[in-house]
Amino acid sequence: MKKVLFIDRDGTLIEEFPPTYQIDSFSKLIFYPHVFKYMTKIAEELNYELVLVSNQDGMGTEKFPAEQFWPVHNLIMSSFANEGVVFSKELIDPSVPEENSPNRKPRTGMFTDYLNNPNYDIANSFVIGDRITDVQLAVNLGCKAIWLKNNPDLGSKEITSSTEELQNAVALQTTHWKDIYEFLKSGLRKISHERKTNETEISIELNLDGSGKANIQTGLGFFDHMLDQIARHGMIDLNIHTKGDLHIDEHHTIEDTGIALGEAFTKALGNKRGIERYGFALPMDESEAKVLLDFGGRNWIVWNTSFSREKVGDMPTEMFFHFFKSFSDAAKCNLNIECRGENEHHKIEAIFKAFAKAIKMAVKKDPLKDYLPSTKGVL
Numbered sequence: 001m002k003k004v005l006f007i008d009r010d011g012t013l014i015e016e017f018p019p020t021y022q023i024d025s026f027s028k029l030i031f032y033p034h035v036f037k038y039m040t041k042i043a044e045e046l047n048y049e050l051v052l053v054s055n056q057d058g059m060g061t062e063k064f065p066a067e068q069f070w071p072v073h074n075l076i077m078s079s080f081a082n083e084g085v086v087f088s089k090e091l092i093d094p095s096v097p098e099e100n101s102p103n104r105k106p107r108t109g110m111f112t113d114y115l116n117n118p119n120y121d122i123a124n125s126f127v128i129g130d131r132i133t134d135v136q137l138a139v140n141l142g143c144k145a146i147w148l149k150n151n152p153d154l155g156s157k158e159i160t161s162s163t164e165e166l167q168n169a170v171a172l173q174t175t176h177w178k179d180i181y182e183f184l185k186s187g188l189r190k191i192s193h194e195r196k197t198n199e200t201e202i203s204i205e206l207n208l209d210g211s212g213k214a215n216i217q218t219g220l221g222f223f224d225h226m227l228d229q230i231a232r233h234g235m236i237d238l239n240i241h242t243k244g245d246l247h248i249d250e251h252h253t254i255e256d257t258g259i260a261l262g263e264a265f266t267k268a269l270g271n272k273r274g275i276e277r278y279g280f281a282l283p284m285d286e287s288e289a290k291v292l293l294d295f296g297g298r299n300w301i302v303w304n305t306s307f308s309r310e311k312v313g314d315m316p317t318e319m320f321f322h323f324f325k326s327f328s329d330a331a332k333c334n335l336n337i338e339c340r341g342e343n344e345h346h347k348i349e350a351i352f353k354a355f356a357k358a359i360k361m362a363v364k365k366d367p368l369k370d371y372l373p374s375t376k377g378v379l
Contacts, residue, residue, distance in 0.1 A: 001121035002049050004114060005042070005184075006137070007087075008105075008129030009054040012148050013039075014076060016130070022057070024068035029075070032148075036083050038177040043085045046184055051114075052077075052090045053127075053137075055105050059094035089113075097158065106136035106158055115141070126171065128180065133158050135166050144171040146180055186274070186365050190237075191267045195260040199252040200244040202260040208268050208363045210237025218242040218253055222313025226352040227257075233356035236363075250316055258323040262330025265363075269295060274365045279358030287341025289350035293358040294334040301328045305339040305347065312344050320348055324355070 010016050010023060015030040017023055043050065060066045077087065091110040095101035102109035114120050127138040128146045138145035139161045147170050159166070171190075172183045189208040196202070214231035216224040218240065231238035240261070244253030269275065272295060279293045301324060307317035328335045337355070341347045 001119060003047065003121045004051055004125040004143075005048045006051050006053045006091075006111075006125065006127045006141070006143075008127075008131070008134050008148075009052060009076070011130035011150065012128060013052075013080070022064055023072050024064060026072055026075070029072055031076075031079070032177065034177045036080070036085075038181040039080065039085045040083045041181050042184060048125075048184070050085065050087045052087045052092075053105060053110070053129075054090075054092050056092055056094050057096050059092070061094075104158075106133045106140050108137070108140050111141060126184075132166065135169055136161055139165060139169045145169050146171060146183070147173045148175060148177075148180070149173050150175045189268045189270070189363075189365075191264060193260060193264040193267055195256060195263065197252075197256060200242060200256040202240070202242045202257055204241075204260055204264045205237070205239040206261075206264045206268050207237035208265075209365075211235060213237045215239040215241075218257060219244060219246050220250060220253060220314050222315040223250075223254060223257075225313070226315075226348065227261075229349065229352040230356045230359065233353050234359040236359070250314070250319060251322070254315070254319045255322050255326050258326030259330045262327040262333075265295075265327075265331045265333075269363065276362055276364045279361035279363075281354040281357035281361075284350035284353065285341075285346050286343060287339060287346040287350040289339040289347070289354040290337070291351065291354040291358045292334070292336035293355070293362050295331065295362050296334060297332050298334065299329045299332050300334045301325050302336040302338075305337065305351070307344050307347070309344045312348055317344065317348070320351070 007013065010021065013032055013035055014023065015032060017028045023029060042048065056069060058064045059069050077090070080087070093101060093103045093105065093110060095104050097104070101107070108115060114122060122141055122143050125143040126146050127134050127141065127143060128148060129137070130148045130150055135145040135147055136159050172179065174180065186209070191206055193204045193206070194202065212232045212235050214228045216227045216238070218224055218227070219242065227238070227240060230236070240257065242253055242257050244256065246253055275295065277295050281291060303321050303324070309317055311317060324335055324337060337351060339347050339351050341350070
């Protein structure tokens, strides 16, 4: 299926021209900084269909004659075409807001060729634009938004979604085309994953390029606290909701959460091109933890630590090994974990923090170096 970049024109490919916001003469035409450089890279290197989407208020009326619009617009399009950037379609709506046209962004009347079309992967497509209405369009289409946020919040009366829904739709917020190219080059390493058995039901949302946000609910307070460390110190966004048979014991909840988390990492890492692959780290008070990690495609675990207490909080200490073993098996990674210290809480927290730091290092990706970190040619 084809993925699409639905790209706004004014304020995105070219500069806005307030107060009229109408580019009706060549003297008003200024291209957005570095747009040719990075749009050319996107067109040449990435597999997206390019579609221009633009509201042109009142174009064709006496106040904004069509003969003032088309010469400038055609120059814009030919300039991009000369650089190898060819748009498959130009979706332009000339209505004004008061008309409530179904074709006016953020409404979806112009997108019938793409919606419910099995040839298009809209969920993994993007709207790129400079206004909040472009984000609303992404919500309405069921895709994500790349917000080139360089203008005031214009067109807010056409917004129907909640602030939270709009925020969740924004995959990237920036003012630079370089950031857009690098983001698209890297791919969206954000996934949802579910695992259901007779003993547990687990749902996970994982963003490897997040900011450390976490929402963990496993029914085990100390386990939640440790999983929160993975998000915070690994700088990943992680939501985990586990319903397990805690009326029996903690075993299935902890082990299956480890399996599901490992499976989620496997999905999010994709083909692993450009990742660092390896990671390690960390002291915590009197404790010293070392975690060596390799997302090399082969599972193995070395566990060199022990605990003198049966439980830390509400979590059996024997289950810490099972959690990391389950993660290693599902994520197909090597884990070498070693820790020494006196306080059991400090020891296991140091292990989870070191694990998080190792993950942060290993999943780091350079979008400009699209190589596979292996001499075997496969991970």
